[in-house]
Amino acid sequence: MQRHLAVVGAQEEKENGEEASRLLENPMAGSCEISNLISNYISAMYQQEESPPPDPDLLTHLGDDDSLSLPLSNTSMTAETTGKPTWYGEMPHCWSRSQVLEWISYHVEKNKYDASAIDFSCCNMDGYTLCQYTRDQLGLIFGPLGDELYDRLHEITSVPDELGWIMSVLRNEDASQEALLDSSPLELANSCSQDYLDEMKLANLFSQPDLGYISGAMSPDSSASLAGTMSQSPQSQDSGGSDLDLDPTDMKHCTFSDGDYAEYKKEDLKKRKRGRPRKVSKDNTDCLETKKSKHSPRGIHLWEFIRDILIHPEMNEGLLKWEDRREGIFKFLRSEAVAQLWGQKKKNSSMTYEKLSRAMRYYYKREILERVDGRRLVYKFGKNSSGWKEEEVQNRS
DNA sequence: CATCAGTTTCCTGGTT
DNA sequence: GAACCAGGAAACTGAT
Numbered sequence: 001m002q003r004h005l006a007v008v009g010a011q012e013e014k015e016n017g018e019e020a021s022r023l024l025e026n027p028m029a030g031s032c033e034i035s036n037l038i039s040n041y042i043s044a045m046y047q048q049e050e051s052p053p054p055d056p057d058l059l060t061h062l063g064d065d066d067s068l069s070l071p072l073s074n075t076s077m078t079a080e081t082t083g084k085p086t087w088y089g090e091m092p093h094c095w096s097r098s099q100v101l102e103w104i105s106y107h108v109e110k111n112k113y114d115a116s117a118i119d120f121s122c123c124n125m126d127g128y129t130l131c132q133y134t135r136d137q138l139g140l141i142f143g144p145l146g147d148e149l150y151d152r153l154h155e156i157t158s159v160p161d162e163l164g165w166i167m168s169v170l171r172n173e174d175a176s177q178e179a180l181l182d183s184s185p186l187e188l189a190n191s192c193s194q195d196y197l198d199e200m201k202l203a204n205l206f207s208q209p210d211l212g213y214i215s216g217a218m219s220p221d222s223s224a225s226l227a228g229t230m231s232q233s234p235q236s237q238d239s240g241g242s243d244l245d246l247d248p249t250d251m252k253h254c255t256f257s258d259g260d261y262a263e264y265k266k267e268d269l270k271k272r273k274r275g276r277p278r279k280v281s282k283d284n285t286d287c288l289e290t291k292k293s294k295h296s297p298r299g300i301h302l303w304e305f306i307r308d309i310l311i312h313p314e315m316n317e318g319l320l321k322w323e324d325r326r327e328g329i330f331k332f333l334r335s336e337a338v339a340q341l342w343g344q345k346k347k348n349s350s351m352t353y354e355k356l357s358r359a360m361r362y363y364y365k366r367e368i369l370e371r372v373d374g375r376r377l378v379y380k381f382g383k384n385s386s387g388w389k390e391e392e393v394q395n396r397s
Numbered sequence: 398c399a400t401c402a403g404t405t406t407c408c409t410g411g412t413t
Numbered sequence: 414g415a416a417c418c419a420g421g422a423a424a425c426t427g428a429t
Contacts, residue, residue, distance in 0.1 A: 277423095350406090355404090355405060359405075361420070
């Protein structure tokens with residue numbers, strides 16, 4: 001999907017969409033800042049829409065129904081302060097009925113489409129409903145314009161890989177846990193067939209209608225990384241309040257017999273892992289990560305990953321919180337969950353807060369982070385970090 | 398191939 | 414005692 005959009009973007013939006021295409025093709029580009037990607041992407045996506053608003057005279061025949069009447073003046077068509085359409089900059093899922101109509105009428109105008117061919121009685125829908133329509137359904141309602149509307153809509157709703165990945169993982173924590181519970185111990189013990197099962201479960205998970213937009217935003221490698229999610233134990237808690245533990249090695253606590261677990265561990269050791277080799281104990285003979293033949297390319301840094309969770313409350317989900325936004329002081333609320341998320345990002349299901357915090361401590365030396373003495377799970381951004389200050393975040397959007 | 402940055406893993410000891 | 418913090422050491426990966 002992302003690749004497809006990138007191609008479409010390159011072809012159809014050459015002038016204004018090149019940045020968006022570049023970002024879609026390579027979401028790790030530049031500073032790897034998710035918020036930059038979002039604002040750049042959305043801004044690029046909308047730039048072409050900044051041409052003059054639709055002809056007010058168009059579609060004036062729509063009837064008397066208030067809910068169906070198109071906004072016909074420039075003031076209603078555009079946000080008063082910006083001069084842009086009211087739907088500009090908002091995600092389609094959040095559009096009101098009138099915004100949907102504005103958007104449709106804009107595309108009617110833009111494509112010089114014969115509005116009389118459209119059954120506008122079918123346009124009385126909000127953005128969320130609009131997003132549920134398939135290409136075919138839009139085609140039925142809008143004829144040839146349906147394809148165009150579908151493409152434009154899905155360009156806007158597709159978020160960059162990086163953000164989409166995190167959001168999808170967060171949003172599917174529960175579903176993943178259910179998937180695990182559905183698996184028999186035998187299945188889980190067989191890492192080869194389990195690979196396949198995981199793939200299939202993920203495919204199902206992300207092809208659910210209401211998750212469709214999420215799957216579209218998944219990063220290409222996320223299915224593999226989600227092996228960790230798929231195998232998370234139902235509930236475990238650390239003292240710091242973490243409520244997730246996605247480490248497959250912990251599955252021994254719930255589903256493996258001794259023999260199964262030994263088999264499972266054997267698989268693990270076949271794979272080379274990043275960092276110092278793990279100490280091999282008698283019963284430690286391996287794990288699921290064997291399935292990953294290749295490590296992900298160097299991408300987002302840990303501190304950027306943390307920062308991006310912090311500055312996007314919608315995907316924070318109680319993982320981290322600001323203690324003092326101005327000072328850049330933040331706290332881990334669910335330390336193990338953040339660690340697991342980071343582990344998934346790096347395709348390392350054995351990531352723990354212990355290890356993550358070691359990496360965090362290395363940032364002290366580089367002044368990306370500053371020490372906050374006497375406070376557990378609390379860190380502070382240092383002078384060599386960027387992109388977390390409110391001004392910086394606002395300037396991007 | 399060598400080097401380097403950025404982790405990852407392990408560990409010991411200290412603190413909360 | 415568990416969880417967390419601090420930081421040394423070694424190893425690893427991907428980039429250059």
